[in-house]
Amino acid sequence: xxxxxxxxxxxxxxxxxxxxxxxxxxxxxxxxxxxxxxxxxxxxxxxxxxxxxxxxxxxxxxxxxxxxxxxxxxxxxxxxxxxxxxxxxxxxxxxxxxxxxxxxxxxxxx
Amino acid sequence: xxxxxxxxxxxxxxxxxxxxxxxxxxxxxxxxxxxxxxxxxxxxxxxxxxxxxxxxxxxxxxxxxxxxxxxxxxxxxxxxxxxxxxxxxxxxxxxxxxxxxxxxxxxxxxxxxx
Numbered sequence: 764x765x766x767x768x769x770x771x772x773x774x775x776x777x778x779x780x781x782x783x784x785x786x787x788x789x790x791x792x793x794x795x796x797x798x799x800x801x802x803x804x805x806x807x808x809x810x811x812x813x814x815x816x817x818x819x820x821x822x823x824x825x826x827x828x829x830x831x832x833x834x835x836x837x838x839x840x841x842x843x844x845x846x847x848x849x850x851x852x853x854x855x856x857x858x859x860x861x862x863x864x865x866x867x868x869x870x871x872x873x
Numbered sequence: 874x875x876x877x878x879x880x881x882x883x884x885x886x887x888x889x890x891x892x893x894x895x896x897x898x899x900x901x902x903x904x905x906x907x908x909x910x911x912x913x914x915x916x917x918x919x920x921x922x923x924x925x926x927x928x929x930x931x932x933x934x935x936x937x938x939x940x941x942x943x944x945x946x947x948x949x950x951x952x953x954x955x956x957x958x959x960x961x962x963x964x965x966x967x968x969x970x971x972x973x974x975x976x977x978x979x980x981x982x983x984x985x986x987x
Binding site: 794795797799805806807808809812814851853855859860861863864865866 | 874904906914915916918921963965969974975976977978979980981
C-alpha cells in the first residue's frame, strides 16, 4: 500500500524564520511530488511541484527531493503569519492519481 | 491552472435525503475527481469521473451511495444519497489536464447532515 507520511505538527516558527516541512513516501517508483497549502475552511492550493532530485525554488518556497531516501521537503523562507496553514504533501507513482499525506499544520507567530 | 466552481458551497440536509453537488471548470480537462475531507483529516478519493462512461470508484465507495455523472469535459456532479450524519464532510472536486500531473481543487462543498 502506498503511504505518504507527514508529521501532523503543529510546527511553530517565529516570523522571519525558515519553516521546514518534511514528507516521506513508501512507493519507490514515485515520479511526481506536490505540495499544497490549505487554509482553514478552504480547499487545497497547489504551491509547488517537483519531479527530479534536487532543489526547486519559487519565490520564498523551495522544494527538495531525494528519491534515494524517499523524502521530499518544503522550505519556506522569511516565514510570515499568512503562511500559517496546513501543508499537504502528495506523491504520484505509476497511477495518474496522487496519494496525499495527512498534512502538517504550520503556525507562524509574530 | 484552472478556474473551478462548485455548487452549493454549503448545505445542511436531513438524514435520508440526497444532495447533488455540481462542479464546473472553465475549460476542458481530461480528468475530474471527487474527494472527501473530514474535519482534521486528509483527502480521501471517492471516484474518478469519466466522461461518457461510468465513474471509477475507490475501495469503500459505491455507485448507489455516490452516483456521479460527467456529461462533458467541463462538468460533473456528485450525489450523496440517503445521507446520514457520517456523510457530514467537505466534498471537493479536482481536475487534471491531459499531459499534466498537477491537480487543482474547487472551493469545496461543506455538507452537514442532521
